[in-house]
Amino acid sequence: MQDPILDVLNEKQREAVINTDGAILVLAGAGSGKTRVITHRFAYLLREKKLNPFNILAVTFTNKAAFEMKSRISKLVGYDLSNVWIRTFHSMGLMILRQNPEHIYYPKDFVVYDDLDSKALITSILKDLNLSKEKYSPSIILNKISSLKDNAISISEYEKEIFSNFDKIVLEIYKEYEKRLRKSKALDFSDLIFVPLQILRENEKILKKYQNLWQYVMVDEFQDTNISQYELLKLIVDMNKNICVVGDDDQSIYGWRGANIRNIYDFKERYNAKIIPLEQNYRSTPIILETANNVVSKIAGRMQKRLWTENKNNEKIKIFDAQYDKEEAKWIVETIESLIGSYEYKDLAVFYRTNAQSRMIEEELLYKNIPYKIFGGLKFYSRKEIKDILSYIKFIINTDDWSSFERIIDIPKRGIGEITLNKIRRFYEEGIPLAEILQNIGEFIDRVNKNAIKDLKDFSQIIIDLNQNKEEISPANFVKILVEAIGYKDYLLTNEENGEERWENVEELINSIKEYEGTKENPTIVDYISDITLQTVADEIGDENERNYVSLMTIHNAKGLEFPVVFISGVNEGLLPHSSSANSFDEYNEERRLFYVAITRAKEKLFISYSYQRMNYGEVIYSKPSSFLDDIPEKYIENVNRKFKSEILQNKSFTYRQLKNNEAFVVGMQVSHDFFGIGTVTFISDKFYKVNFKNYGVQIISLENIYSLKVVE
DNA sequence: TAATCCTTTCTTTTT
DNA sequence: GAAAGGATTA
Numbered sequence: 110m111q112d113p114i115l116d117v118l119n120e121k122q123r124e125a126v127i128n129t130d131g132a133i134l135v136l137a138g139a140g141s142g143k144t145r146v147i148t149h150r151f152a153y154l155l156r157e158k159k160l161n162p163f164n165i166l167a168v169t170f171t172n173k174a175a176f177e178m179k180s181r182i183s184k185l186v187g188y189d190l191s192n193v194w195i196r197t198f199h200s201m202g203l204m205i206l207r208q209n210p211e212h213i214y215y216p217k218d219f220v221v222y223d224d225l226d227s228k229a230l231i232t233s234i235l236k237d238l239n240l241s242k243e244k245y246s247p248s249i250i251l252n253k254i255s256s257l258k259d260n261a262i263s264i265s266e267y268e269k270e271i272f273s274n275f276d277k278i279v280l281e282i283y284k285e286y287e288k289r290l291r292k293s294k295a296l297d298f299s300d301l302i303f304v305p306l307q308i309l310r311e312n313e314k315i316l317k318k319y320q321n322l323w324q325y326v327m328v329d330e331f332q333d334t335n336i337s338q339y340e341l342l343k344l345i346v347d348m349n350k351n352i353c354v355v356g357d358d359d360q361s362i363y364g365w366r367g368a369n370i371r372n373i374y375d376f377k378e379r380y381n382a383k384i385i386p387l388e389q390n391y392r393s394t395p396i397i398l399e400t401a402n403n404v405v406s407k408i409a410g411r412m413q414k415r416l417w418t419e420n421k422n423n424e425k426i427k428i429f430d431a432q433y434d435k436e437e438a439k440w441i442v443e444t445i446e447s448l449i450g451s452y453e454y455k456d457l458a459v460f461y462r463t464n465a466q467s468r469m470i471e472e473e474l475l476y477k478n479i480p481y482k483i484f485g486g487l488k489f490y491s492r493k494e495i496k497d498i499l500s501y502i503k504f505i506i507n508t509d510d511w512s513s514f515e516r517i518i519d520i521p522k523r524g525i526g527e528i529t530l531n532k533i534r535r536f537y538e539e540g541i542p543l544a545e546i547l548q549n550i551g552e553f554i555d556r557v558n559k560n561a562i563k564d565l566k567d568f569s570q571i572i573i574d575l576n577q578n579k580e581e582i583s584p585a586n587f588v589k590i591l592v593e594a595i596g597y598k599d600y601l602l603t604n605e606e607n608g609e610e611r612w613e614n615v616e617e618l619i620n621s622i623k624e625y626e627g628t629k630e631n632p633t634i635v636d637y638i639s640d641i642t643l644q645t646v647a648d649e650i651g652d653e654n655e656r657n658y659v660s661l662m663t664i665h666n667a668k669g670l671e672f673p674v675v676f677i678s679g680v681n682e683g684l685l686p687h688s689s690s691a692n693s694f695d696e697y698n699e700e701r702r703l704f705y706v707a708i709t710r711a712k713e714k715l716f717i718s719y720s721y722q723r724m725n726y727g728e729v730i731y732s733k734p735s736s737f738l739d740d741i742p743e744k745y746i747e748n749v750n751r752k753f754k755s756e757i758l759q760n761k762s763f764t765y766r767q768l769k770n771n772e773a774f775v776v777g778m779q780v781s782h783d784f785f786g787i788g789t790v791t792f793i794s795d796k797f798y799k800v801n802f803k804n805y806g807v808q809i810i811s812l813e814n815i816y817s818l819k820v821v822e
Numbered sequence: 823t824a825a826t827c828c829t830t831t832c833t834t835t836t837t
Numbered sequence: 838g839a840a841a842g843g844a845t846t847a
Contacts (some may be wrong), residue, residue: 170837224836242842298837333837366836465833485836525823643837665835687834703835726832727838734827
């Protein structure tokens with residue numbers, strides 16, 4: 110007898126699928142078929158328990174994962190499941206909020222602020238409170254506020270734990286931030302989890318509704334959940350206690366965002382969960398897996414597991430040792446070129462730790478005419494012109510949104526500067542709706558010049574008209590009408606430096622909205638705005654068959670993906686592990702896991718590279734190869750070039766630094782050169798230096814090449 | 823109020 | 838090296 114749901118599973122996977130009731134913890138190693146487990150389990154539940162699909166809740170972290178699950182389950186069961194509860198955490202939170210509008214302080218059309226919006230709001234609060242941006246950096250403050258919300262700590266609880274002056278200021282900013290968010294009828298990212306949590310905690314009736322609805326719950330990437338998310342889950346499953354979480358503590362790389370790796374350990378204890386490890390890997394070669402195992406095995410306290418595979422092909426890992434980042438990029442691109450033929454572009458991916466590293470590689474790819482796509486960096490949506498339009502839309506939907514208003518009121522120029530803006534703000538703060546102020550601007554503001562009054566009236570007319578028709582007009586048309594009404598194209602072409610390029614971006618935005626329209630039934634601009642704010646980078650990665658490019662992304666963005674050929678670039682000390690992790694053991698371990706995630710994306714070929722000097726902030730910085738490389742057994746490595754393990758590497762106990770601005774080399778100083786190694790300065794002129802190197806004798810280093818010298822301390 | 827120039831900051835990762 | 842912010846002048 111054939112069973113399409115169970116037959117294709119291995120023993121462990123099957124165990125995870127047929128154990129339907131109670132608490133299950135599936136410890137799914139990289140490439141062990143965890144998506145398959147979740148999708149088949151969903152289908153199995155439908156069949157065996159005769160459930161309505163809406164009675165199952167499956168939560169993921171990216172829309173892409175949710176989308177893929179939906180389509181795979183639909184295929185498995187033979188009918189469409191696009192509207193069931195397979196969602197990201199944030200969109201689930203948003204859904205709960207939208208379904209229970211009477212229980213929150215926000216009306217139906219609240220908007221969601223992304224991080225840039227939140228940061229801008231904090232910046233303006235700092236300004237009004239006369240606090241310096243240096244001492245109270247907006248990103249640090251936002252991190253702090255988010256982390257409180259992510260850890261389910263309320264303002265009053267936080268208040269009790271305040272000792273330092275700094276915390277006191279943070280509290281003040283936090284309170285003001287909340288006040289202004291509310292006044293603008295906006296929620297930030299963390300609120301999308303934290304506010305639903307509060308609602309379910311405080312309202313028995315609503316909680317019961319969801320407990321009855323979701324009889325079975327599944328969670329993907331459980332190691333990435335934060336406290337608030339875990340608390341939310343606990344409430345939801347409290348009645349039925351049917352919860353299956355799938356996770357891998359070795360792939361926990363979001364600690365900095367509040368993810369709490371302890372959730373996975375706590376889950377085991379609290380629910381006395383049945384643990385099912387999936388250790389058979391279907392993705393990579395034995396060498397890649399062994400390397401990955403070695404990198405991560407040092408971490409204390411992890412749940413022991415060792416990936417294995419029946420895969421045969423067993424190529425060594427190629428490591429390239431470059432002098433300059435340019436050279437590194439060149440090698441990557443040349444290698445890509447040489448692989449085309451046996452591989453297609455879509456099979457190849459280049460990873461890096463920080464977004465800024467993509468530029469050098471991009472330049473080389475451009476030069477060689479190789480098609481590529483950079484994922485993330487938030488570039489598109491953080492472009493000025495795109496933010497302008499999105500702010501317009503947000504303001505039209507919600508005319509209480511001060512931050513958006515502030516951004517767009519003088520775009521295009523309407524002669525509104527700080528002074529007029531402050532006048533308007535005073536009325537707004539008195540509680541008069543912005544829309545009303547704008548409509549009757551003449552009565553509110555006396556000494557505004559006639560033109561400004563007319564422009565403001567026109568502006569408010571556009572807002573009102575579009576607001577009234579927001580449900581009727583299709584999203585793409587909405588934006589077209591908007592852009593037309595405010596004369597945005599003319600504005601860009603006459604006022605902005607690369608106006609044409611910027612206008613093309615706006616057109617691209619409209620196109621992408623058209624595409625969005627195709628994915629949903631009767632979408633409105635309101636739907637679009639809430640969906641787009643929650644859009645993640647991984648969501649952009651299109652259908653495999655349509656891709657014809659090399660993929661470039663950060664390692665974080667690579668999680669959950671796989672490629673036949675993977676390049677991990679910039680594997681330098683200070684970059685991976687990142688220097689910011691130097692003071693925290695937890696963070697250092699997270700960097701290690703990051704490297705593990707990068708390695709385990711590779712199916713067949715893995716290339717690793719680093720360079721001794723690279724451009725950073727427009728300055729040259731020096732660094733050694735990553736210490737993580739020491740954990741790769743020599744027998745798995747094929748060194749591509751001669752310099753690997755060169756004397757510089759052997760002299761790792763030295764620390765290097767660049768000369769500071771006013772500092773100079775002096776005779777007798779110990780220095781290190783990227784190629785010649787360690788030496789002593791013997792002569793200085795205004796044209797060149799002479800350095801006596803241990804292994805190469807006296808060499809002349811011209812001033813132009815001075816950056817290849819560093820001080821040895 | 824707008825336009826221009828100069829200074830400072832930014833980069834770790836992102837739902 | 839870009840982008841944002843601040844200061845200065847028109």
